[in-house]
Amino acid sequence: MLDLDGGAESLLNDEDRAGLLRHMLLMRAVEERGLSLYKQGRIPGSFYDGRGQEAISVGATWAMAAADPVCSPLIRDLGAHLVRGTSVADIFRHYMGRENPLSRGREGNVHFGDRRRGVVGMVSMLPDMMVVAVGLAMAFSMRGEARCALTFFGDGATSRGDWHEAMNWAGLGRLPVVLVFENNQLAYSTPTERQYAVDPAARAAAYGIEAVSVDGNDVDAVFAAAHDARRRALAGGGPTLIEALTMRMHGHGAHDDASYVPAEMVAEWARRDPIERYEAALEMRGIDAGAIRGEVAAAVAAAVTEALATPMADPREALQGVFCEGEPTGLLDGDAPWSGFLPALAPMV
């Protein structure tokens, strides 16, 4: 069980906690339903989920203000889209290749974003979008705006050159970017001991970047670290790398049985499930987790029904939209549900 009397205590009220739980449950429910739709052949292509990692994208995104873009949620980070307010029905439409405003059928699985909510979709080459997030932070810094960018990367991505370029660039410019290192211990089948000799969190110092490690299965801890990192970024203190240690509980994708992962390791991490722990902690505070579960299940069922009633994407979409005609359509603000952003509580930055 989590200890809720820690550092996050002063930042989160019970409404926030209920919201954090709701979004973690929503991520899990959407992905569980997605997996079954994939197995039924309703979702073409591939399907990826982030079971066991819900606390990371939900907790980190919860700490971001409306104008702080997320660039980008990765394949374990559906929770970031949900916190920003992207429609669950549209997400299912997108998964199933049906008409939808997110990708218009041109993209699949977790490869989507919602520019209207300041969420930039990922690409498969990791960690490319970390460099783009650093560019967003550079633009905020150039314009003197009190905003920061949030980015996610995994353990495998830290081996690529783009990781170094992003880290060096962010550290050099002391740019307002929150770098969430989602260490789920596996890059497809490759464990971290075959990925690198030096822990990426330890490497941060070499770039002049602050690093902090948290329990990635503790949503309050992830939130608190992201909140601190954002505050540092806005105060001109530069980027922060947050290592969130967790474990990928499913295969790389729905096609992968992950037989290469030791069963005892999965069993051990199952006992640390971020949702079950949080539910137990919230029940102790008198929050009705069961009711939240029920609401989430109903919302997902309704979204799937809506999505299934939507026609498949129009084949004419395939040939359109390669270029932007007319004025560029930029990033807008997303939802920022944390109580600290409510006008009445404005002093908390």
Add this chain to the structure above:
Amino acid sequence: MATRTYLEAISEALREEMRLDERVFVMGEDVGEFGGAFKVTDGLIEEFGPGRVRDTPIAEAGIVGTAVGAAIAGLRPVCEMQFADFVACGFDQLVNVAGKMHYRLGLAVPLTVRLPTGGGFSGGPFHSQSPEAWFMHAPGIKVVAPSTPADAKGLLVAAIRDANPVVYLEHKNLYRRVKGEVAEEQFETPLRARVAREGRDLVVVAYGAMVHTALEATEDLEGASVEVLDLRSLVPLDEEAILASVEKTSRVLVLDEANATCAAGAQVAALIADRGFEYLDAPVRRVATPDVPIPFSPPLEQAVLPGVGRVREACLELLGY
């Protein structure tokens, strides 16, 4: 009008666009205090300061990737690759991130990447390439290649104002060699071909520095009337202008400085085979750099880059067909 070198025209386009639009900024290796390896950005930092004339780490993926971020945040970045060859290090950010973003996400990326391109001065295999075809094959990226100072200015203005990623090929061998009249006010050159010289008997289709090679090679071709079509834009490719020249002349030489296979000229030849076959009185001929890295030693380099002699010979052969 004022007389400008090709390089001065590029600098002027940048300076004027930065004066007119505060969202425009330049970034690249050594572009600030040093003024750029070729001095294209010389003096900009004095007027606009280091915030808008940004020296970057030597990191091409970082340059292109952060520029994508700045572009989607509402700015208008103009990136300089020190040499076109180095864009290979930023290829993924350009092709997979920038080029596909509008199609995938509906998010426009108004980004210009300047590529000092081409050979002819013993730059060797890493400072002489003409990589335009890499980007013609990548959906979502426009590709332009001016041959004159006026187009150098007008196409750069058009690139900066475009809502999409634009790769702008500036030929190093034209920087100080070519002078011309350039309007002092800002103007956009349309992304369409230009007839560099009218003719009736043969058309040479070229772009960039090869336009000048074509003009020189066909200036006095045993009395033949030779048209030279300057493509100016490779994506979009002005198909109608190409077909109009073919219909008029019935003989075509397609000229590329790039390596021959899958070059811009190969696309032009394919277009003519598909839609211009009935107009032809002779096979479509191509002159391009053979599929070798650009060698260093002058006799070797001259042996591979298309020169006036090879172009002239190919034209005469076509005229005699």
